[in-house]
Amino acid sequence: MTTTVGHAHPALAPTTLGGLALRNRYAVAPMTRVSAAPDGTPTGEMADYYAEFARGGFGLVFSEGIYPDTAASQGYLNQPGLARDEHVAGWRVVTAGVRAAGGRMIAQLMHAGAISQGNPHQDHTVGPSAVQPRGEMMPAYGGSGPWGAPRELTTAEIDDVVDGFAAAARRAREAGFDGVEVHAANGYLLDQFLTDYTNRRTDSYGGPVAGRIRLTARVVTAVAEAVPELVTGVRLSQTKVNDFTYRWPGGRDDAEVIFAAVAEAGADYLHIASEGRNWLETAKLAGGGTITALAREVTGLPVVANGGMHDLTQAREVLDGGHADLLSLGHGALANPDLPARVAAAEPLAGFDRAMVSPTVTVANARRWRESRQA
Numbered sequence: 001m002t003t004t005v006g007h008a009h010p011a012l013a014p015t016t017l018g019g020l021a022l023r024n025r026y027a028v029a030p031m032t033r034v035s036a037a038p039d040g041t042p043t044g045e046m047a048d049y050y051a052e053f054a055r056g057g058f059g060l061v062f063s064e065g066i067y068p069d070t071a072a073s074q075g076y077l078n079q080p081g082l083a084r085d086e087h088v089a090g091w092r093v094v095t096a097g098v099r100a101a102g103g104r105m106i107a108q109l110m111h112a113g114a115i116s117q118g119n120p121h122q123d124h125t126v127g128p129s130a131v132q133p134r135g136e137m138m139p140a141y142g143g144s145g146p147w148g149a150p151r152e153l154t155t156a157e158i159d160d161v162v163d164g165f166a167a168a169a170r171r172a173r174e175a176g177f178d179g180v181e182v183h184a185a186n187g188y189l190l191d192q193f194l195t196d197y198t199n200r201r202t203d204s205y206g207g208p209v210a211g212r213i214r215l216t217a218r219v220v221t222a223v224a225e226a227v228p229e230l231v232t233g234v235r236l237s238q239t240k241v242n243d244f245t246y247r248w249p250g251g252r253d254d255a256e257v258i259f260a261a262v263a264e265a266g267a268d269y270l271h272i273a274s275e276g277r278n279w280l281e282t283a284k285l286a287g288g289g290t291i292t293a294l295a296r297e298v299t300g301l302p303v304v305a306n307g308g309m310h311d312l313t314q315a316r317e318v319l320d321g322g323h324a325d326l327l328s329l330g331h332g333a334l335a336n337p338d339l340p341a342r343v344a345a346a347e348p349l350a351g352f353d354r355a356m357v358s359p360t361v362t363v364a365n366a367r368r369w370r371e372s373r374q375a
Ligand SMILES: Cc1cc2nc3c(=O)[nH]c(=O)nc-3n(C[C@H](O)[C@H](O)[C@H](O)COP(=O)(O)O)c2cc1C
Pocket: 029, 030, 031, 032, 033, 063, 064, 065, 108, 183, 185, 186, 235, 273, 274, 275, 276, 277, 306, 307, 308, 309, 310, 328, 329, 330, 331, 332, 357, 361
């Protein structure tokens, strides 16, 4: 990793996100850790895990994907929820710890849809259409084997999904979060609606890209209206946890429709993910430019870029080149919970070690890994 750039790095400059003042442009990317109690309540161990990033200088911390309802949204056993009022108290401890260390925190709400691989509330999955997902369940999150074909959601059930996001957003406010991010990326339910091969609907939620983005737009509006005093954002991606090769079939034209729809729906920022790939690989547009820069142009909103942003040279190019306003870091943050402090002090960064998240991605496994290195 590049370590020669010191205090002048543009990622250390303060900024705002939808009215939320941030001490720098470094955010911890949302990362599922399957470390909650079996009923979805966040634990003290999780509070310590999140607070460490804020103590290490990250201006913003995105939560892992949180399930919003007790119907079909949960994706993983031991995933945390904001689906019941009892979940709120645990999250209050988490957000208080982050805030006390000078950070801000956004709750990512996630409906797993057809790629749920652990949900004690239901024995079937749901999706836009009864199309079996590509790929296989992820052992690092406690699953194995192929997913089954989901049951197609009715329009009444789609309304329930939207209401579930709004109710969870209200719980996020009670829990002390500064914002709510609608997870419409990485192959989960909202992205299943956006993706041509998983959405075969013939109603107004299917068909051309303007129809396929409609559910995401509805959820964004419902969340923004439920918690007007909080920042509302949306995470989008071309790649998926179960398909790293997918790109929006209409390229730039699709991107323009998608970005305009979520901005019109009331998003305060866009977070463009790069699941399984580097930013440059997924962001490059045929004919020049990047989708993150295009998102800024089309919407006029702040954009969070993701994918290998622990690389200081790439991070500088993204910010100075006008490709994004903030950077979210996954693997780089796991390896360096104090990355912003290290960058400010021009200290070297640690490389990511897969053993940190093996055999599963729990916080406890990461702690054991660390202890084994100190022993
Ligand atoms: C252990 C782990 C869990 C993840 N869980 C989520 C998640 O819950 N929600 C999400 O949007 N992305 C999730 N991601 C994707 C990251 O947010 C990020 O997009 C990806 O790691 C690429 O960024 P990076 O190159 O900085 O690691 C996860 C990634 C990792 C490594």
